[in-house]
Amino acid sequence: MAGPAPGRTAAQRSGAAHDAARALQSAALSEPAWVRRTLIGVAVLFLALLLLAPLALVFIQAFSRGWQAYLDALADSDALDAMRLTVVAAAISVPINTVFGLVAAWALGKFEFRGRSLLITVIDLPFAVSPVVAGLIFVLVFGAQGWFGPWLIEHDLRVIFAVPGIVLATLFVTFPFVARELIPIMEAQGTSEEEAARLMGASGLQIFRRVTLPSVGWGLAYGIILCNARAMGEFGAVSVVSGHVRGMTNTLPLHVEILYNEYEFAAAFAVASLLTLLALMTLVLKTLVEWRAARAGR
Amino acid sequence: MARQRTARASWKSFSILPGFGLTLGCTLVYTSVLVLIPLAALFLRSSSLGWEGLWREVSTPRALAAYELSLGASLVAALVNALFGFVVAWVLVRYRFPGRRLLDALIDLPFALPTAVSGIALTTLLAPQGWIGRWLVPLGIQVSFTRLGIVIALVFIGLPFVVRTLQPALEELPQALEEAAATLGAGRWHTFRRVIFPALLPALLTGFAMSFARAIGEYGSVVFIAGNMPMKTEIVPLLTIIQLEGYDYAGATALGATMLVLSFVLLLAINLLQLWGRRRAATGH
Numbered sequence A: 001m002a003g004p005a006p007g008r009t010a011a012q013r014s015g016a017a018h019d020a021a022r023a024l025q026s027a028a029l030s031e032p033a034w035v036r037r038t039l040i041g042v043a044v045l046f047l048a049l050l051l052l053a054p055l056a057l058v059f060i061q062a063f064s065r066g067w068q069a070y071l072d073a074l075a076d077s078d079a080l081d082a083m084r085l086t087v088v089a090a091a092i093s094v095p096i097n098t099v100f101g102l103v104a105a106w107a108l109g110k111f112e113f114r115g116r117s118l119l120i121t122v123i124d125l126p127f128a129v130s131p132v133v134a135g136l137i138f139v140l141v142f143g144a145q146g147w148f149g150p151w152l153i154e155h156d157l158r159v160i161f162a163v164p165g166i167v168l169a170t171l172f173v174t175f176p177f178v179a180r181e182l183i184p185i186m187e188a189q190g191t192s193e194e195e196a197a198r199l200m201g202a203s204g205l206q207i208f209r210r211v212t213l214p215s216v217g218w219g220l221a222y223g224i225i226l227c228n229a230r231a232m233g234e235f236g237a238v239s240v241v242s243g244h245v246r247g248m249t250n251t252l253p254l255h256v257e258i259l260y261n262e263y264e265f266a267a268a269f270a271v272a273s274l275l276t277l278l279a280l281m282t283l284v285l286k287t288l289v290e291w292r293a294a295r296a297g298r
Numbered sequence B: 001m002a003r004q005r006t007a008r009a010s011w012k013s014f015s016i017l018p019g020f021g022l023t024l025g026c027t028l029v030y031t032s033v034l035v036l037i038p039l040a041a042l043f044l045r046s047s048s049l050g051w052e053g054l055w056r057e058v059s060t061p062r063a064l065a066a067y068e069l070s071l072g073a074s075l076v077a078a079l080v081n082a083l084f085g086f087v088v089a090w091v092l093v094r095y096r097f098p099g100r101r102l103l104d105a106l107i108d109l110p111f112a113l114p115t116a117v118s119g120i121a122l123t124t125l126l127a128p129q130g131w132i133g134r135w136l137v138p139l140g141i142q143v144s145f146t147r148l149g150i151v152i153a154l155v156f157i158g159l160p161f162v163v164r165t166l167q168p169a170l171e172e173l174p175q176a177l178e179e180a181a182a183t184l185g186a187g188r189w190h191t192f193r194r195v196i197f198p199a200l201l202p203a204l205l206t207g208f209a210m211s212f213a214r215a216i217g218e219y220g221s222v223v224f225i226a227g228n229m230p231m232k233t234e235i236v237p238l239l240t241i242i243q244l245e246g247y248d249y250a251g252a253t254a255l256g257a258t259m260l261v262l263s264f265v266l267l268l269a270i271n272l273l274q275l276w277g278r279r280r281a282a283t284g285h
Helices: A006-013 A015-029 A033-062 A066-075 A077-110 A116-128 A131-142 A149-154 A163-174 A177-189 A192-199 A204-215 A217-233 A236-242 A252-261 A265-297 B002-008 B020-047 B050-058 B061-094 B100-106 B115-126 B147-172 B175-183 B188-217 B220-226 B236-245 B249-283
Strands: none
Touching: A015 B175, A033 A265, A033 B061, A033 B100, A033 B115, A033 B147, A066 A077, A066 A265, A077 A116, A077 A163, A077 A177, A077 A204, A077 A217, A077 A252, A077 A265, A077 B020, A116 A163, A116 A177, A116 B020, A116 B249, A131 A163, A131 A236, A131 B020, A131 B188, A131 B236, A131 B249, A163 A217, A163 A236, A163 B020, A177 A217, A192 A204, A204 A217, A217 A265, A217 B115, A236 A252, A236 B236, A252 A265, A252 B115, A265 B100, A265 B115, B020 B249, B050 B061, B050 B249, B061 B100, B061 B147, B061 B188, B061 B236, B061 B249, B115 B147, B115 B220, B147 B188, B147 B220, B175 B188, B188 B249, B220 B236, B236 B249
16 A cells, blocks of 8 residues: 555544544545455356366366276377377477577567567467467468478378477467567666676677576566467367377377267366366466566566 | 667667677568468468459358357357456455465466366366256256357456456556545545546456457367357357368368458457557556
8 A cells, every 4th residue: 555645644643533544545445345245256256166166177077987097098098199299299389489489589679670569469460360270371381282282292291180280380379478478578678788798798699698588587487388388288270280190190188179079078087187287387387487576576 | 879870760779789680580580481471371362262252151151150159159258258357357456355366376277278178177067967057957048059158168268368457457556546536525436437447448448359359269168068050059260170171171261361350350459459558557547
């Protein structure tokens, strides 16, 4: 709360009058108790039904057939293949988009030039595009009927319905995460420290490694966490380009869909519980990073 | 120094920092290869259909029904989110109660949870035998395989947009404003309606538009609960996939291109709303 205004010092001197003034102030600046309680009740009930219930349901359904069935569902060879592909897709796309994010944030956060805000909007595009459209565009470029389709078939290369297509779709949907976290941070920090380092004779890479990188640390971590969560969890875009070949082009989310559609509910939720754990870990890390950043900012 | 800068009249402000050309070049090349060229492929493909062909593809009864459903359900879901998102953001910022921090952290769950997982969890929850569904059956409400189910799934994925846009706006709302209103004798409800709500309106509309935009393109969390009956519960993204899998490239391209144009329009609207919000914050209303 803001400190007492200078005009109120007279009331402050007398304790009772001050208390009365405070009570009057809080009555005027807050809602009646019943309104507060109702609003809290509505919000908590809404969030409990919409967010907590699905979350609890995933784990209860996953263990509905017992521990053994749970472990069997995860140790199934198709599930293991799906895990492997999910990790591979994330391991390729997260580092590439992290490097891109750093490079783009340097150009867009530290320099002022014409067309800058347009370029930032373009970088945000993959967020605005439907996942289905994200998959569709790669089918149109690399699919059998696409631009490079005939050439790829001639050289016996597969992109769509194969791992490269899945990686491409994942790269597309996770493209903006790191960049959009870093650009506003780098912009807000300004360029004076980097300029000082430059005047003292530091090279570009030295400035970047010693001055810029340490100061954006939390933002970078935040971007990478979100990027990874999306890379491992993407469903729509990957679904369009994958072709659903079991053991070959199935990621974990696609495997969940197949199990569910085959009425293997316990197994579907067992695999889903892994992805849910990943999501919860992401939320915990995100919250920690935010607390740290808030403390560092203070 | 300043005079030099204006004298050069270049497209870029002067800076002694190195690496601009290299980093901008890499950014442009990567963005073009991964984002712009593939998106251009969609437009070139649809332009090869011609206006008439494009219209024929998007005006089939099945496609029109899908558009009506996608737009209608997204609009309803965004409205529900605007209302409840406002209450949630208000309660999380203004009040202190046990479990507040936990709920605050959970708001991002729909962002973090893979959409396929949200889809099967919501479907199971709302099925006639499900935890919530069984209480709705006696009331004659069916959620699974209906438009209501689609709306609920879209409310789930859209909620964080409204809450996370409103929270900072609520926190930055200057207290002096409310104090002034109270000093002038305004009651709490009056202050809310005439002072607080107008100040939050840009953020609320931005969150509403974001939630709407996300809902139109959403696929994973909807397809499980929707039942996907043509003409009844088939959303545009799903119809696009069905046409693609049936090798109807013209149909899929036409639907994809219209969805993309719609995303661009909404993105523009969101940017303008954010600009409006910043202007209002800067001028202090």
